[in-house]
Amino acid sequence: MGRAWASGAGGGKSDFRSDLDKLGITVAEKYLAPREVEVWPQHADALEVFLQCAGQWLYLPSFGGAPVAQGLDRAAVASVMQMLGVEDTRQTLKRLQHIEAGALEVMRQR
Template sequence: MSDLGAAWAGGGHRGSLREAASVIGVRIKSSYARNNDTQLWPEHREAYEIFGACATQWRVIAGVGNAIHQGIDYTALESVMRMRGVEDTAARFEQIRHIEAGALGVINKR
């Protein structure tokens, strides 16, 4: 599942994910972009949609000339899951953490 996060951050998944990342000020170098080889399995769709809904909820440490993304704000994530009526929040949380790890691996390499 971390491939989903890397695809999201690298813009390699359908739906202009690179544009979604740019909304929150994340610019991904083309050298980190991935091919469109990442598949979204049906059992991961809900987690991926929730991850996308939290696209503006990153914890970021701003430094001189760069920013380090620490991860999604989990209180916001919990709120999104509650608003969406997610039944198995523990399972979705673990899936989202895998997606987040893949995204962080790309975002923080810029």
């Protein structure tokens, strides 16, 4: 799930295609087609927390390069879990960390 989020495969409506067309840029269809990602019920809370924390990434400066993503701010994660009323915070955090790891894998390849 994290890889799909970080690679932009959320399937939401975007003006990306029209922007490419205006700029005369051709991109292979496999990079434009939205992908569906199945979410098992036991992972729904972790995904919801992850999506709610999408703006809470921590970055470290990189000498001579772009900042490097380190992960989600754990204080923000705890706050979101509390606001959402997540009951099993320990298990949700474990599942969230798997999603986060997938997202970091993609984000660090850029």
